Amino acid sequence: MPTALGGIRILDFSRVLAGPYATMMLADFGADVLKIERPEIGDETRAWGPPFDRDGTTTYFNSVNRNKASVEADLQNDDEIEMLLELVRTSDVVVENFRAGTMDRLGLGYERLSELNPRLIYCSITGFGSADGAALAGFDLLVQAVGGLMSVTGTQAGDPTKTGVAVVDVITGLHAVTGILTALIARGTTGCGQRVEVNLMSSLLSALVNQASGYLGAGVVPGIMGNRHPSIAPYEAFNTSDRPLVVAVGTDRQFRAFCGGLGMPELGSDPRFTTNERRVKNREPLGALITERLIGENADHWFQVMVEHDVPAGPINSIAEAFEFATRLGLAPTVEIAGQVQVANPITLSATPAAYVTPPPHLGSTSLSLLKTEGQ
Known part of the structure; x- marks a missing residue:
């Protein structure tokens, strides 16, 4: 060849x-x-x-x-x-x-x-x-x-x-x-x-992409935010009953789908959370509500639920689990x-x-x- x-x-x-x-x-x-x-x-x-x-x-x-x-x-x-x-x-x-x-x-x-x-x-x-x-x-x-x-x-x-x-x-x-x-x-x-x-x-x-641009274009010197994103919410890791689940919601549509997956559709119309800008501003109360719901089930349960609702989310895998996951997806990682x-x-x-x-x-x-x- x-x-x-x-x-x-x-x-x-x-x-x-x-x-x-x-x-x-x-x-x-x-x-x-x-x-x-x-x-x-x-x-x-x-x-x-x-x-x-x-x-x-x-x-x-x-x-x-x-x-x-x-x-x-x-x-x-x-x-x-x-x-x-x-x-x-x-x-x-x-x-x-x-x-x-x-x-x-x-x-x-x-x-x-x-x-x-x-x-x-x-x-x-x-x-x-x-x-x-x-x-x-x-x-x-x-x-x-x-x-x-x-x-x-x-x-x-x-x-x-x-x-x-x-x-x-x-x-x-x-x-x-x-x-x-x-x-x-x-x-x-x-x-x-x-x-x-x-x-x-x-x-x-x-x-450094967006972090560098935030400094160069707006004079914002970012700091440590753990697993949170400085400009998007909810875009971080949340506790479940067994291990953390990462939620990477990037659009208002995804947020409403996420709320549906949580069984809390009312969050999608809450004035505090209807836009990304508002969710970033109110990330603390939003995070508390999400954690309260997620803690009731394990990460694998929520992963399946979010896949069904077309929401980007998944558990934090070990490297061994990451290779197993990639193999299940047909990615032929090795x-x-x-x-x-x-x-x-x-x-x-x-x-x-x-x-x-x-x-x-x-x-x-x-x-x-x-x-x-x-x-x-």
Whole structure:
């Protein structure tokens, strides 16, 4: 079966999460990704465990490195740098997430590589850009803090909390994919490559969407609201007899349907709640009335009721329950590669779908000298 990115070679110098996530997304669609790793050590996440899989590899590393070949290369060794430069001549994309300036010092910076291969797409991923923030280390938790995400995340004011996964890294990785694909399309017109730069800080600020716009457009500095939404009600988690139920009512029609599902149709015509603006203003009395009703039954009961009334609502699942739910919906959330179960690529293409060819590679699974020989 043809692949969307067949024939595209990527030299991947990135480690940990944002870069490897981006290159795995591209590898799933056929790109030939050579993961360049430090001899004997490799990507830091090879040691980030437990948990470990049955072969002793960390599941963290496995989560973002399938469909790649691992190439050990000493970036302090001139001979191995020369072999990498030869590979650059026949590659389409370079991805790196060192601190700004590191690749230049190694002799692998954009200016040098673009001279060797003018068609090269060179993607740099940093924490805080390549200007005044170049010296700052870019870690997801740090960016969640200084980028404002933790200031709006938590259970109550004064209790800022990070998200349960490194979501800034993932968002940045997706931005890197977008930048690389955009540059490849542009190359089809101009014949020339270019530099793509993404950073964690800017990616997070973009991902703050309505919260950022509220500040920029209206001067509103949001704070922690727990599971509530600053502009919509009811849009939060409510207690039931066993576990919380999330209700995500976004329109007046949905609110009236929700009230019908609760068996309290009168709430839909209560002057305090007839419009979203009024519901936001009166969210406290509305929340008390909703909780009083929901507490009488369990979350699964209310989930079924709300599905029947076409109201967006559902229980807060564990990750295990989330995969079970997705499977029941026919979403095929997992794939098996060489006996290893992984999360499926979430992008579906009808003609050139994702392919799951090889499991995450063992360190040094492909020889740098052999690649050089093949390229000659």
